[in-house]
Amino acid sequence: MFRRGRDLVQALITNRQFFARDACVVARDMIGATLLVHGVGGIVVETEAYHANDPASHSFCGRTSRNSAMFGAPGSAYVYRSYGLHWCLNAVCLPGSAVLVRAIEPQSKLDLMRANRGVDDLRLLCSGPGRLCQALAVDASYDGLPLDELPFQFKLPSGARTSSILTGHRVGISKAVDLEWRFGLAGSSYLSRKF
DNA sequence: CGTTGGATCTTCT
């Protein structure tokens, strides 16, 4: 009993420590981790880092009601609407910085994801920030929630990393376009686009 | 293959 509780606290501390670092480092380290929402999800295969003093970041011009979750606790979710249609899910790192989760390899509750997306092809379920939010049914009501508590589950891969990480330019931005802050799992069939 | 335009909301000018 005591042991269980102690391990739980330990896990929460390490989880918070994991996110309370440079967003680029966190973005790279998140590749291969398992992310679930209500048990739906899979393995993170593509991420992008956004810094507090990064012209491409929502937080660059300071705190607003939309981006306030970016200034919350490290390890919490920042969810925003993109192009008026899609939701995008981020993991908050140091204050004002975050990692955009761009693609997931579907693993858990595939049929639920298919139903949420209205698509059968596994490769089209979570390969893109808007797609994965639709597949995992993430919307504004998840903004600010901690990723290490239900309905979220976030687990780092156990053991040493076996596959290599791709690096590239971030997608769909017009500022700070030269930075290579996009990361992906080499060889994955579930990336949103080529590197 | 590649390109284009429409859907539709939030923020800032």
Add this chain to the structure above:
DNA sequence: GAAGATCCAACGG
């Protein structure tokens, strides 16, 4: 009023 961390269907070559 314009632009945006997007997606998809409809084109054209």
